[in-house]
Amino acid sequence: MVNKVIATFFALIPRSIKIWLSTWFHKTNLSLPSGNRALVFLAADYGNIGDLAITAAQESFLRSTLKDYSIIRVPISSTRSLLDSIKHQVLASDVITIVGGGNMGSLYSDIEELRQLVIKSFPNNRIICFPQTLDWDNSKVSQRALRKIVRVYSAHADIHIFARESVTRDKLEALFSAYANVTIGYAPDIVLSASRIVFCRHADIHPAGILLCLRDDRESVIKPQQRMILEDMLINTGMPVEVTDTHVGGIRLDKFRCEQLLAEKLNQFSSSRLVVTDRLHGMILSIVAGTACLVLPNANHKIHQTWLDWLDDKPQVQFIMSDCFNLIPEVVENLLAYERCSPVNPPLDLGNYDELRQSVTYP
DSSP states (O other): OHHHHHHHHHHHSOHHHHHHHHHHHTOOOOOOOSSSEEEEEEEOOSSBHHHHHHHHHHHHHHHHHSTTSEEEEEEGGGHHHHHHHHHTTOOTTSEEEEOOEEEEESTTHHHHHHHHHHHHHOTTSOEEEEEEEEEOOSSHHHHHHHHHHHHHHHTSSSEEEEESSHHHHHHHHHHTTTOTTEEEEEOOOGGGGOOHHHHSOOOOOOOOSEEEEOOOSTTOOOOHHHHHHHHHHHHTTTSOEEEEOSBOOOSSOOHHHHHHHHHHHHHHHHTOSEEEESSHHHHHHHHHHTOEEEEOOOSSSHHHHHIIIIITTOTTEEEOOGGGGGGHHHHHHHHHHSOOOOSSSOSSOGGGGHHHHHHHTOO
């Protein structure tokens, strides 16, 4: 009875008050090193392999670009508890970056809320949002989220927002066309700037079989019947088919565990002759691993547009719309015959990141 009364009482407390209380009770100090510093806010510390790869690639990009800087990872789960400590130490010369990804907009509102908190917390620093996908639709919730994004981002004196595909770029340019202080940039997903060695050592791998890596969440558009048809088509190749995902679960993971999970998944991708996926980083990690990839659509534009903008000239990566499943056997046969790419070098020309590099190295 007492527990029920307490639960009812806490349910009546506004969310903003709960957040304030939690932040106050869990407030933590982080001692920043002296000298030049670059911070990576909202760094993934949970079991989404794509987000772990983004965080690792962003840190690697910053290290190669800012050679005499300390790179400081601020885990997303510690954003609120560490923010006050960081704000009291930060200098105008510090580089403030926010991780890239596909969480800008209303679909992942909790992450968008933290991004806006970081932007508001450092009014005297240049803010660089690494390549992102903006998700939106015509719903009232989504349109309200867009208005808030414009209001919060445009209130910052010097913010650089990078789109990782052209649909997001065009939308951001339209949203912020009246704000000279908001710079919209364009660069591929940051993971495409990294070679395999950034994420794990090159193992002695003998690729075999097909890896099926499909979503099972709100971004999936592959129907159960289509999935069964797809699995039958792959089994008919006579090759073993292994099912996996790039979301392995877990929260508040330490850096060693994050690196371990990422290396294990990339080794799994490297150990396959073909990856079939509707996950953006299923496609990207396949390319990094040097493995051929058959790509299927998801519920928004990010995977198809990323392929169109950056990867459609790569014969080892083929995209098929969900209404063209009859083409899959032929495409799979061609991809299995394709010679593996070397994972030694980054998949894309690093010149694609010149604009991002310039934003990071401003005087």
